[in-house]
Amino acid sequence: xxxxxxxxxxxxxxxxxxxxxxxxxxxxxxxxxxxxxxxxxxxxxxxxxxxxxxxxxxxxxxxxxxxxxxxxxxxxxxxxxxxxxxxxxxxxxxxxxxxxxxxxxxxxxxxxxxxxxxxxxxxxxxxxxxxxxxxxxxxxxxxxxxxxxxxxxxxxxxxxxxxxxxxxxxxxxxxxxxxxxxxxxxxxxxxxxxxxxxxxxxxxxxxxxxxxxxxxxxxxxxxxxxxxxxxxxxxxxxxxxxxxxxxxxxxxxxxxxxxxxxxxxxxxxxxxxxxxxxxxxxxxxxxxxxxxxxxxxxxxxxxxxxxxxxxxxxxxxxxxxxxxxxxxxxxxxxxxxxxxxxxxxxxxxxxxxxxxxxxxxxxxxxxxxxxxxxxxxxxxxxxxxxxxxxxxxxxxxxxxxxxxxxxxxxxxxxxxxxxxxxxxxxxxxxxxxxxxxxxxxxxxxxxxxxxxxxxxxxxxxxxxxxxxxxxxxxxxxxxxxxxxxxxxxxxxxxxxxxxxxxxxxxxxxxxxxxxxxxxxxxxxxxxxxxxxxxxxxxxxxxxxxxxxxxx
Numbered sequence: 405x406x407x408x409x410x411x412x413x414x415x416x417x418x419x420x421x422x423x424x425x426x427x428x429x430x431x432x433x434x435x436x437x438x439x440x441x442x443x444x445x446x447x448x449x450x451x452x453x454x455x456x457x458x459x460x461x462x463x464x465x466x467x468x469x470x471x472x473x474x475x476x477x478x479x480x481x482x483x484x485x486x487x488x489x490x491x492x493x494x495x496x497x498x499x500x501x502x503x504x505x506x507x508x509x510x511x512x513x514x515x516x517x518x519x520x521x522x523x524x525x526x527x528x529x530x531x532x533x534x535x536x537x538x539x540x541x542x543x544x545x546x547x548x549x550x551x552x553x554x555x556x557x558x559x560x561x562x563x564x565x566x567x568x569x570x571x572x573x574x575x576x577x578x579x580x581x582x583x584x585x586x587x588x589x590x591x592x593x594x595x596x597x598x599x600x601x602x603x604x605x606x607x608x609x610x611x612x613x614x615x616x617x618x619x620x621x622x623x624x625x626x627x628x629x630x631x632x633x634x635x636x637x638x639x640x641x642x643x644x645x646x647x648x649x650x651x652x653x654x655x656x657x658x659x660x661x662x663x664x665x666x667x668x669x670x671x672x673x674x675x676x677x678x679x680x681x682x683x684x685x686x687x688x689x690x691x692x693x694x695x696x697x698x699x700x701x702x703x704x705x706x707x708x709x710x711x712x713x714x715x716x717x718x719x720x721x722x723x724x725x726x727x728x729x730x731x732x733x734x735x736x737x738x739x740x741x742x743x744x745x746x747x748x749x750x751x752x753x754x755x756x757x758x759x760x761x762x763x764x765x766x767x768x769x770x771x772x773x774x775x776x777x778x779x780x781x782x783x784x785x786x787x788x789x790x791x792x793x794x795x796x797x798x799x800x801x802x803x804x805x806x807x808x809x810x811x812x813x814x815x816x817x818x819x820x821x822x823x824x825x826x827x828x829x830x831x832x833x834x835x836x837x838x839x840x841x842x843x844x845x846x847x848x849x850x851x852x853x854x855x856x857x858x859x860x861x862x863x864x865x866x867x868x869x870x871x872x873x874x875x876x877x878x879x880x881x882x883x884x885x886x887x888x889x890x891x892x893x894x895x896x897x898x899x900x901x902x903x904x905x906x907x908x909x910x911x912x913x914x915x916x917x918x919x920x921x922x923x924x925x926x927x928x929x930x931x932x933x934x935x936x937x938x939x940x941x942x943x944x945x946x947x948x949x950x951x952x953x954x955x
Contacts, residue, residue, distance in 0.1 A: 426588040427615040430499045432660045433459060440662030446683055447488040447667045448675070450556055455662065458492070461574055465496040467581030468573035472550050474527055476501030476586070479594065481525035482647075483507045483534050484554055485669040489570060490646045491655055493529065498592035498611060499583040506595045506647040509534060510941035511604070517541050519596045519604055520548060522813065529554060529570065533670075539563070556669075588612040593650065594812065597743040598941050606812040607744055609650075613806035616777065617746050618656040620806075624751050624775035625657070632713060632737040632753035632768070634661075634687040641666040641680060643690035643698070643714075648942050649747040652689055652717065652739075673701035686711060691718035691943040692725055695736070696875070699728055709733045715751070717741060719944050720843060720861050721769045724868040730765070740771035740841065742829060744821065746806040750774050750841050771833065771841040779803040782835055787824045794836040797844060801826035832859075849947055851880035853888050853925045860947075863890055863913060863926060870912050872900045877937050877945045881930065889929040893950055895937060906931035 425431070436443070441456040474480055480497045482504065484490045497504040505523045507516060516537070520528070527550040530538050538551065542565065553562050554570045562569060592611045596604035626635040634640070640658040642651045650656065658665050666683045668676055676698065679685070690698075695716060702709050710733030721738040729736040741747030752772030758764045774780045782790040782798040790796035807827045810818025821828060832850060833843040844859045851858040860878040867876040874897040880888035896905055909931050916922045938946040 426585055427612040428499070428585065428588055429495060429592060429611050429614055429656070430583050431615065432618060432656060433495070436659055436662035443662055443664055445488050445491065445665045445667075448669045448679065451488055453488070458488075461492055462496040462499065463578040463581045463583065464574045464576060465492055466500040466583060467578045468568075468576060469497070469500060469502065469527065470581060472527065472552070472567060472573075474500065474502050474550075477503070477590075478527070479503040479505050479523050479525045480527045480529065481505040481507050481520055481523065481548075483509050483528065483530040483538075484646070485531060485533070486642055486646045486651070486667045486671075487554075487669060488667055489529075489554055491659075491665070491667065494646075494650070494655055495659075496583075498614075501584070501586055501590065503591050503608075504593045506593065506650075508596065508598060508604075508645075508647050508941055509537075510645075511598070513537060513541060515604060517544050519606070520545055522596070522604075522606055523594055526550065527552070532556075532559065535563070588615075595647065595649070595743070597811075598648075605814060605817060607808040607810075608812055609746055609806065609808060613746060614650070614653070614656060617653050617748065617806040618660055620776040620778070620804075621653055621657045621748055622660060624748075626661075628753045630754045630756045631735045632715075632751070634658075634713065636661050636663060638686045639664045639666060639684050641668060641676075641683070641685040641688050643668075643671070643676070643688045643694050644718075645671075645942070649741075649743050652715075652741070652747055654689060673697050674705070677702055677705065677707050680712070681707070687713045687715075689715040689717065689739070692716055692721060693719075693939060693943040695725060695729060699725075699732055702732060713737075715739045717747070718942060720864075722865055722868040723765055723769055724865075724873075726765050726769050730768075737768045738771060740843065744808045744827060745802065745804065745829075746808065748775055749778050749780065749802055749804065752840070767840070770836075771843045773839050773841070777804055780835070780841060781826070782833060783824075783826070790834075792835040792837055792839070794834055794842070797832055797834045799847065800829040800831045800833045800841065800843070802829065803827065849879070851878070851888050851890050853880070853883070853886045853890070858890060858923070858926050860890070862922070863892065863928070866912055866916055867892060867894065867909050870905070870908050872897050872905050872908065875937055876909075877947060877950055878928065879947050879950045881951075883929070886925060890926060891950075892928040892931045893937060894931060894933055895935065896933060902933040905933055 442454050446452050480502050482493045505525050528548050529552045531554045551566045552568050553566045589610050591608045594608045596606050640663050644651050668679055713735040717739045726736050738752045740750040750772040752770045780802050783801050784798045790798045830847045831843050832845045845861050849860045863878040864876050875895040877893045878890050881891040883889040913927045917924050938949040940946050
């Protein structure tokens with residue numbers, strides 16, 4: 405009987421030996437091992453090996469974890485700097501059927517304890533740098549039974565509670581250990597969101613979701629024709645910690661592409677620039693704070709940054725920062741996503757039709773177009789879908805096959821996240837007729853003044869162009885007459901007169917008021933000049949702390 409091909413009907417017959425091909429993380433290794441087995445994976449100036457050697461180490465790690473009692477479904481937590489070891493854990497732990505928990509080491513100790521306990525981690529792999537922290541937390545982590553220490557150097561001594569050293573485990577042969585096959589919908593990874601309110605929430609992602617996100621990411625980044633791309637032949641170095649949302653999924657993408665990968669360890673500006681020059685890095689990704697750090701250090705050292713493409717996410721890419729990066733030779737552009745979305749949803753890029761230089765910069769700073777398989781819409785408070793006219797605004801809601809199904813152990817928050825069948829991002833934006841997304845604010849950061857909404861991001865963008873401004877954040881401050889008024893917090897660029905800078909900020913916003921772009925009440929009531937802005941553990945500006953004020 406012939407195979408059934410009626411639309412909407414499953415194939416009725418198939419060969420009994422047909423391979424169903426589950427979308428498991430291990431499948432990402434087939435292509436690079438066939439096409440790029442001799443390409444390199446580099447860790448600082450300390451370790452360098454080939455993809456073929458990487459593949460040999462994975463079953464050794466899987467087998468060692470199995471001997472330590474790691475069974476399918478159990479959780480293995482990892483605390484490390486960006487390294488080849490972390491990359492091995494990205495693959496070997498979920499490939500063995502266990503769950504990889506990436507621990508945000510920038511959280512407060514109590515929050516780290518909570519995330520380890522909440523994840524149910526039974527095994528913890530940690531870098532020696534975190535030994536004092538682990539020793540202090542260990543009495544409060546009865547569920548963690550096995551500890552493995554990670555060392556950059558051969559260090560024979562280790563505390564009595566540590567079962568083994570990482571490299572000692574991998575020195576043992578795999579002894580016939582093989583990565584089996586299982587349901588592609590099995591959980592592969594978990595980590596905790598790092599919001600500015602409440603306790604961190606656990607999100608989970610399956611093998612299928614990670615594979616699909618990897619394929620869609622390649623489809624987007626490698627298809628650009630006018631720059632802002634990452635493809636075979638490039639050299640990858642993350643500037644987003646590997647504990648944060650799979651380092652935006654890029655280590656999986658880089659591995660599938662079979663490109664040279666460079667892992668910098670702990671982020672130190674001078675070392676990052678030296679490593680980038682020595683290894684020929686062509687592609688990285690980071691938050692705006694890290695880009696500012698890189699640009700500042702490169703300027704001090706007189707380092708050429710030409711030939712480097714950097715994707716910016718986590719926070720909006722200000723026009724002033726984009727212009728500074730372009731002047732330094734960086735092909736900079738924005739992307740958009742969040743922890744709950746695995747994370748990438750959109751990527752900004754040029755299409756070659758822009759004749760105005762300022763327009764080219766503006767388009768680089770948009771959130772961009774959806775990557776393959778992402779359905780992105782704008783909805784009002786009643787979930788009515790808004791037109792794609794670049795004017796109508798609302799909350800950004802999305803569907804994609806790799807979005808987290810919810811927060812583990814928090815059904816109420818999960819229902820709120822997915823109300824109406826779409827994941828709610830809590831971001832306010834508009835979709836242009838070209839399909840590009842423009843984010844105007846976070847729902848919680850919109851300033852409500854005199855019954856009207858003022859975009860804090862728009863004000864920050866205007867202020868960022870003031871010559872002596874290095875960084876700016878605007879929050880709403882309670883006002884008895886207007887409800888809220890804008891309060892600008894500004895970090896000066898070098899030494900400057902605070903009062904004069906505050907007046908320059910007000911004048912810049914006032915100029916946009918005169919142009920009719922903003923209402924008069926958008927001029928900041930207060931301008932605070934400060935040495936630094938508070939940041940979250942992943943480098944975003946912590947507006948909650950700004951709203952709360954000192955103390």
